[in-house]
Amino acid sequence: MDRNPHLDTLVRTLGPRAEDVGVATVLxxxxxxxxxxxxxxxxxxxxxxxxFIAVEAAQASWYPNRFMAPLSENQPWLDFALERLEQLIRNLERRGIKRTNIALLGFSQGACLASEFVYRNAQRWGGLIAFTGGLIGPAETTWTTSLQLDGTPVLIANGDQDEWVPRKRTEQSAEVFERMGGDVQLKIYPGRSHEVSDDEVERARAVLARLIPH
Structure with missing residues (x-):
């Protein structure tokens, strides 16, 4: 497949125009x-x-297999998904919003994609919020990079027995982001189902509220 199908999908928004306030959260x-x-x-x-800017995946999925499958099994869709996020971020930059004022927030597969994008494009971001997610790759993956997050707020959360995202991978991802200089909050919720809890919402709200100019 040569053409990236994610590039043709819709974007929906909520709230003021990003260029009017100089910040944005990508969902x-x-x-x-x-x-x-x-x-x-x-x-x-x-x-x-x-x-808030919510981006759509083609066919409701960013990549076909589970996030801990061998990387080759999710290609070229994983690269397509990362390219779509890069396109969206560059569009925001053209509208005057700096990456330091852009937060990426994802849930489940979206949280994994957001984590992977920030890892590969590490610098100071407005924030990374990963609800039930972690870095992408098989169990034996190790992460080494000289790139730094320069204090980027990172909230990464999961249930202790989630059926899609192992707790260990979420904890590993938090450790990677800490080594990269992120300001990391890791929250593991006993017995929480595959959803976003009210406590997670409050923690994310605090991260995002700091970006809004007053």
């Missing part, structure tokens, strides 16, 4: 979800001053 949905699911989550943050 990345999970498998078999869509932008509407992420905008419904954004409404729970109750942050009227934050522009």
């Amino acid at each position: 990345i949905h999970g498998r078999n979800q869509g932008p509407a699911d992420m905008l419904a989550l954004a409404e729970r943050f109750d942050l009227e001053g934050m522009p």
